[in-house]
């Protein structure tokens with residue numbers, strides 16, 4: 622075997638049909654530059670806002686600039702007997718598939734819809750390719766804030782009180798939705814779409830007028846929305862790494878530049894700060910780490926996740942707010958920085974995630990997919 626063929630072939634997917642497309646490009650830039658060319662053969666694949674897959678060494682730059690002049694349309698077939706990356710070429714008004722290479726691991730660096738929600742994971746499962754991060758269920762449950770909270774409750778993990786409403790309920794029964802929302806807790810209330818990230822569509826509502834406009838804003842983004850008790854909170858985050866055996870990092874803290882950690886505060890206001898470690902009493906720090914591991918296991922997450930918590934300044938209670946199964950992954954993002962603080966460098970983290978992806982696929986290979994009489 623020549624040296625080239627012994628390298629692991631890693632397809633890195635970025636961009637995507639998601640409000641977090643641009644954030645994904647930032648995460649992918651850091652990941653691509655951290656993959657050791659001695660160990661990996663990297664196959665960069667950009668996914669446009671429209672969902673087109675494009676392969677090319679310059680895919681990242683071109684997707685960011687919107688030029689796409691040197692990229693070639695590419696695809697991955699769901700058929701596991703023909704897995705691998707294929708290039709698509711048009712010849713004499715027919716599309717031809719040309720196999721580029723087999724892939725050992727896919728790294729979906731796709732935040733939000735179609736990347737973090739179990740949908741791309743479904744394709745990768747059917748194709749029987751190893752991939753970084755959680756599987757279908759972990760991703761989907763981690764993405765839907767309503768179902769996620771149901772699972773948290775079932776596991777006895779503390780979450781703030783909430784109710785889920787549908788777009789139809791808001792459109793045709795606003796008064797009832799308002800009344801049920803006001804029964805959750807006194808203002809402020811938070812309204813958010815069930816399946817989104819980056820604080821898109823999230824509102825802090827101090828009174829009924831703001832609640833009504835928050836509800837109308839949230840249903841623009843999703844069919845299902847949540848109304849929650851607003852907590853006067855410190856925001857604590859813990860990174861989790863592993864498959865069957867998982868580890869929690871030390872907790873970090875976000876000091877948002879806005880009144881809450883809005884889209885603007887996250888990406889456009891450099892006054893938002895990350896404190897690593899979070900200045901917490903040792904027992905609270907341990908509590909946060911243990912909640913993070915319990916949360917990860919409760920949804921059957923895998924590989925990596927960042928668990929975000931709200932520490933109520935009024936009563937000192939710690940609540941799990943959400944889990945991000947494909948957390949922000951630039952070199953200055955909380956997820957890798959928390960690992961860095963405990964001695965795992967950014968490239969080591971990427972290596973570990975690829976190992977975990979292969980380990981998970983090996984575990985899956987133990988499953989039988991046709992009935993066999995019990996072995997005695």
Ligand SMILES: Nc1ncnc2c1ncn2[C@@H]1O[C@H](COP(=O)(O)OP(=O)(O)O)[C@@H](O)[C@H]1O
Nearest residue numbers: 811817818819820821823849850851852881882
């Ligand atoms: N119940 C709540 N109480 C107080 N602040 C909240 C609450 N829910 C959300 N927030 C604020 O809104 C931000 C975004 O909400 P979050 O649920 O984390 O959604 P996203 O997935 O968009 O990050 C949080 O980081 C926090 O600042």
Ligand SMILES: [Mg+2]
Nearest residue numbers: 819820929943
């Ligand atoms: Mg959040």
